[in-house]
Amino acid sequence: MREAAVISQPNPLQRIPGVAMVLVLLIALFSAIAPGFLSVANLSNVLVQSTILTMLALPMTLIIMTEGLDLSMGAVLTLTSLCVAIVSLATKSMLLGLGAGLLVGAAFGIANGWLVAILGIPPFVATLGTLGMAQGLSLIVSDGQSVVGIPHSVRDIYSATLLGVPVPIVMALVTYAAFHGLLYHTRFGTYIFALGGNREALRYAGLSPNRLLIAVYAIGGAMAGIAGLLMTARMNSGHPTAGLGLEFDAIAAVAVGGTSFERGNGWLLGTVLGVIAVGVLRNGLNLISLPSSVQVASVGVLVIVALFLDGLRSRA
Amino acid sequence: MTDITKDAIAPPRSFLSQDAIQLFYRLLAALLICAVLAVLSDSFLSLGNILNVLRQASLTFFIASGLTLVVLTAGLDLSVGANVALSACIAGTVIHKTGSPALGILTGLACGGIVGLLNGIMVTALRIPSFIATYGMLWVLNGLTYWYMAGETLHGFPAGFRQIGSGYLFGLPIPVYLLLVFLGIGTLFAQRTIWGQEIYAIGANPVAARLSGIPVARRLLLVYAVSGTMAGLASIIFLSRLNSAEADIGESLTLPAIAAVLIGGTSLFGGVGTVFGTFIGALILTLVLNGMNLLSVSANWQPLVTGIIVILAVWLDMKTRRRAQ
Numbered sequence: 228m229r230e231a232a233v234i235s236q237p238n239p240l241q242r243i244p245g246v247a248m249v250l251v252l253l254i255a256l257f258s259a260i261a262p263g264f265l266s267v268a269n270l271s272n273v274l275v276q277s278t279i280l281t282m283l284a285l286p287m288t289l290i291i292m293t294e295g296l297d298l299s300m301g302a303v304l305t306l307t308s309l310c311v312a313i314v315s316l317a318t319k320s321m322l323l324g325l326g327a328g329l330l331v332g333a334a335f336g337i338a339n340g341w342l343v344a345i346l347g348i349p350p351f352v353a354t355l356g357t358l359g360m361a362q363g364l365s366l367i368v369s370d371g372q373s374v375v376g377i378p379h380s381v382r383d384i385y386s387a388t389l390l391g392v393p394v395p396i397v398m399a400l401v402t403y404a405a406f407h408g409l410l411y412h413t414r415f416g417t418y419i420f421a422l423g424g425n426r427e428a429l430r431y432a433g434l435s436p437n438r439l440l441i442a443v444y445a446i447g448g449a450m451a452g453i454a455g456l457l458m459t460a461r462m463n464s465g466h467p468t469a470g471l472g473l474e475f476d477a478i479a480a481v482a483v484g485g486t487s488f489e490r491g492n493g494w495l496l497g498t499v500l501g502v503i504a505v506g507v508l509r510n511g512l513n514l515i516s517l518p519s520s521v522q523v524a525s526v527g528v529l530v531i532v533a534l535f536l537d538g539l540r541s542r543a
Numbered sequence: 544m545t546d547i548t549k550d551a552i553a554p555p556r557s558f559l560s561q562d563a564i565q566l567f568y569r570l571l572a573a574l575l576i577c578a579v580l581a582v583l584s585d586s587f588l589s590l591g592n593i594l595n596v597l598r599q600a601s602l603t604f605f606i607a608s609g610l611t612l613v614v615l616t617a618g619l620d621l622s623v624g625a626n627v628a629l630s631a632c633i634a635g636t637v638i639h640k641t642g643s644p645a646l647g648i649l650t651g652l653a654c655g656g657i658v659g660l661l662n663g664i665m666v667t668a669l670r671i672p673s674f675i676a677t678y679g680m681l682w683v684l685n686g687l688t689y690w691y692m693a694g695e696t697l698h699g700f701p702a703g704f705r706q707i708g709s710g711y712l713f714g715l716p717i718p719v720y721l722l723l724v725f726l727g728i729g730t731l732f733a734q735r736t737i738w739g740q741e742i743y744a745i746g747a748n749p750v751a752a753r754l755s756g757i758p759v760a761r762r763l764l765l766v767y768a769v770s771g772t773m774a775g776l777a778s779i780i781f782l783s784r785l786n787s788a789e790a791d792i793g794e795s796l797t798l799p800a801i802a803a804v805l806i807g808g809t810s811l812f813g814g815v816g817t818v819f820g821t822f823i824g825a826l827i828l829t830l831v832l833n834g835m836n837l838l839s840v841s842a843n844w845q846p847l848v849t850g851i852i853v854i855l856a857v858w859l860d861m862k863t864r865r866r867a868q
Contacts, residue, residue: 361850527686
């Protein structure tokens, strides 16, 4: 009976209060103390800046649902962003750049999945190792320098609009729709719930948990590739340390969004709200002129508090 | 009565000899790397380079030795590098403000220890998985350090203080003596005291440890506090050797420390490993990085190689254990 409960969709009523309350509290707080926070320009800025994080946090949700973790995502994003910059600079083609980013990202994702599923290395150490590798490769391909002069076709992705909506937001919405469909309306999605909740059941059903696990990590790597395109477009350059640490914001968004680290329960909409909460927190602190170091520290505190509450809930 | 408890906790004899064989292989690997480097590079066998390797290995060892105890309990401390940075910056400020190195050293050790204690509280009282709790702590510490330093660099410390990291005694660098002291203390503590054996027991089987009356939470607190204090010690050596402190000095320290622990044969799943193994691990890692340096491979390659080594070490460990069972 418990297994059946885990595989079914989570009860949103139990979760909405947590992350929504955090978001409302943050918005109320910064509306009161941060001048200009509630302006349309600033709020849409928060949303546009949250798009890269959305593309990391959604696959991170799936990975954490399998009781895994991907610490390499920020470093892989850095590497794919550099690949996009270097290839699009050499070929003048945005699509070839995106292709290179996707390829490299997916390769790292498959490597992560292979290490975790086939070799059985604990995910946090396996992906810590690949974090080092991606970080090293970023330094090697860029020789520690920024890659500048990338073509307009790449840069325009970040600033263009589609029917009045910024293209990054369109991309994030499409990504969300794809992940929602994948997780809640396909068999693969059900298997992902089972990977965290009841791996044995998959084996009895004649499926290979290992192959599914590799697929989940590969999706994470590929998404880092797409996010790499946005990153390069946003900075108008490739930089060897650009995305380092972004995996932590993604983990924070997932944790705040109510996905559990221990029971294979995930909630995609919660993750999106978590992404916005992290974005609001950083933006608000920025508006009251606190340095980015304080933002980093407060995201750290946010994660620890969210995990503590998660632990309380699981014991209750 | 105490003897019976001790016998029950101590690992069976066959396990110990298995550990001895593993250590022997690792020593052999270290020697092999030395031989290869001696052939490839003329300057490897120079006295200056060997002392340099030992000094570098001792820095990695200080951080990794405390981490070994954490990993023995099947935990992980990802915050050690960031802890070194914060402790170094605070200790440096204290020395600058008061002019007293002794006070600075105490502050550095205390800062490291308090951070470790907080990690322990998150793991025991709040029951957050250790790798996530200490990963969160990593970013909290990073943020605090950058905010505290605000882009400044502390520079220039009293000559006496600088001796700790860069001085010599009877021809050997002072950190090497410290290494020997802490290698001795760590080994004695882990192998020859009840607390040490209880730490092994917690890692091997936490439920059995609790049922046999070991105060698991208190031992875990101790282990994380020791790991933090050793990071504090490393911060002092760093400060005194570099003669400066910056917010970013910790960023490249965590992965090598974890690599040293894992190469040294301490199992990520807890209960197996030795502090001496970690010393050999630190030595092997330093030899590899030193060799790359001597063969003029760009420092950009170091994270890549360290990452590969971490994964290889875990994989080898799991393979040998599977075969042994």
